[in-house]
Amino acid sequence: MEKIPVVQDYAPPFARDGKFHVRLTKGRFQNLRRLTSWPLLALFFGLVWVQVGGQPWLMFSFGEHKLILFGTALSWYDLPLLTGILIASASLLFCLAVAWGRVWCGFACPQSIWTWLFIRIEDMTEGRANVRVRLEGNWMSTERLLRRVTKHLLWILLAILTALTFTGYFIPIRELISEALQFELSPAVAGWLAIMAGLTYVNAGLVREKICLHACPYSRFQGVMFDSDTRTVSYDAGRGEPRAHKRDAGTDSGDCVDCRICVQVCPTGIDIRDGLQAACIDCGACIDACDSVMVKLNRPTGLIRFASEAQLEQRPSPLMRPRLAGYGAVLTIACSAVLYGFTSTTDLLVAIRRDRDALFTRLGEHHICNNYGIKVESFDPAESLVRVSVNGDATFELYGPAEIDLLENNAAWLPYRVCSQDIRSAMSTLTFHFQGHQVRTSQETTFLAKSI
Numbered sequence: 001m002e003k004i005p006v007v008q009d010y011a012p013p014f015a016r017d018g019k020f021h022v023r024l025t026k027g028r029f030q031n032l033r034r035l036t037s038w039p040l041l042a043l044f045f046g047l048v049w050v051q052v053g054g055q056p057w058l059m060f061s062f063g064e065h066k067l068i069l070f071g072t073a074l075s076w077y078d079l080p081l082l083t084g085i086l087i088a089s090a091s092l093l094f095c096l097a098v099a100w101g102r103v104w105c106g107f108a109c110p111q112s113i114w115t116w117l118f119i120r121i122e123d124m125t126e127g128r129a130n131v132r133v134r135l136e137g138n139w140m141s142t143e144r145l146l147r148r149v150t151k152h153l154l155w156i157l158l159a160i161l162t163a164l165t166f167t168g169y170f171i172p173i174r175e176l177i178s179e180a181l182q183f184e185l186s187p188a189v190a191g192w193l194a195i196m197a198g199l200t201y202v203n204a205g206l207v208r209e210k211i212c213l214h215a216c217p218y219s220r221f222q223g224v225m226f227d228s229d230t231r232t233v234s235y236d237a238g239r240g241e242p243r244a245h246k247r248d249a250g251t252d253s254g255d256c257v258d259c260r261i262c263v264q265v266c267p268t269g270i271d272i273r274d275g276l277q278a279a280c281i282d283c284g285a286c287i288d289a290c291d292s293v294m295v296k297l298n299r300p301t302g303l304i305r306f307a308s309e310a311q312l313e314q315r316p317s318p319l320m321r322p323r324l325a326g327y328g329a330v331l332t333i334a335c336s337a338v339l340y341g342f343t344s345t346t347d348l349l350v351a352i353r354r355d356r357d358a359l360f361t362r363l364g365e366h367h368i369c370n371n372y373g374i375k376v377e378s379f380d381p382a383e384s385l386v387r388v389s390v391n392g393d394a395t396f397e398l399y400g401p402a403e404i405d406l407l408e409n410n411a412a413w414l415p416y417r418v419c420s421q422d423i424r425s426a427m428s429t430l431t432f433h434f435q436g437h438q439v440r441t442s443q444e445t446t447f448l449a450k451s452i
């Protein structure tokens with residue numbers, strides 16, 4: 001007689017006190033989840049340590065007014081670039097939602113990834129879900145107590161590592177770790193770390209799916225993004241119903257044997273057989289679980305699968321449709337704009353303003369001088385000395401600091417005077433050139449010889 005071990009070992013996912021225990025499963029979507037989440041975790045914990053040319057590769061230092069994205073030092077003048085990145089990210093999310101529902105939530109959202117990490121720790125220390133359900137509330141056993149303490153210690157350790165790494169994107173990580181090890185953190189930073197670690201511990205260890213169910217705004221507006229062609233995790237009721245346990249199955253029974261393993265593995269505790277629900281994060285765990293049951297029953301897999309409403313009703317269901325094409329177009333435009341922004345951004349910001357008191361000073365018939373204020377700003381520590389020169393329609397002489405020391409005068413207005421002895425026209429073009437260590441830039445202005 002055929003056996004379905006998952007059915008035999010069935011235990012409800014809720015303990016007597018109502019606590020919810022997720023059962024881990026195996027399968028292709030869980031492998032896919034590993035393929036997305038492990039590299040993302042490696043990037044999160046690794047990128048914070050990467051330095052290029054002595055400066056971090058990614059840094060959001062509000063205190064130092066420093067923003068370094070992928071090795072490019074940005075200024076606050078580059079905010080449109082950040083806006084472009086946000087628009088591109090949102091468009092990507094919308095594309096994914098229109099095409100495959102909440103796959104972002106199931107496979108790449110930090111809340112899901114950390115929750116799964118915490119569940120794995122729980123599984124390693126306290127045993128599988130059905131064991132945990134049985135032992136829930138049993139505090140009498142020393143072993144049980146030890147296992148629980150170990151779990152919480154590991155959770156706290158992971159929460160602290162997460163908080164340190166996250167903060168390392170705002171404060172250089174090496175300084176942060178060194179100060180933390182020597183107990184020299186400022187109260188503000190120590191408080192921030194405590195809050196971050198606490199939030200990680202509570203979110204991923206205790207609250208878990210409630211964030212997805214009640215706090216995540218994305219789940220609220222996903223209903224607007226879905227249509228009947230969105231491939232989302234769905235139960236094929238036409239094939240599965242009427243459900244019946246294997247032992248009670250008759251000739252008219254569907255393929256669902258009502259083992260409820262799909263409910264046990266669901267991180268949000270829902271029954272996908274009840275239809276599309278806002279709480280479903282499209283993680284595919286129920287697909288893997290149900291496929292394993294179907295394999296054991298020698299029935300085709302895919303009773304639960306990524307399918308659109310139209311596909312389930314045997315209607316044509318194109319993946320590419322106007323809404324998806326629209327989001328795709330916005331995504332392409334935003335990505336192109338961001339790429340252009342990155343290639344055209346400069347590490348040297350220059351501002352020139354004319355002296356407002358006197359437009360020009362006449363020293364002879366053709367001998368004229370104009371006064372300017374110049375501000376040079378750099379976000380790259382390598383750019384500490386900037387050479388200034390001029391040229392233009394006439395022969396110009398520059399009076400003022402030929403080299404600006406940015407360690408002392410970063411973003412400071414400095415006075416300059418430009419003179420020419422052979423000015424013939426009322427207005428000439430004058431170009432200031434700025435040469436740093438690695439970058440150079442120029443800016444045009446006007447040289448006046450007559451009031452306008």
Ligand code: SF4
Binds near residue numbers: 289
């Ligand atoms: S859908 Fe699949 S996993 Fe869920 S109860 Fe039915 S047979 Fe079991």
Ligand code: SF4
Binds near residue numbers: 279281282283284285
């Ligand atoms: S119903 Fe399935 S896909 Fe949706 S959250 Fe639960 S296990 Fe994941």
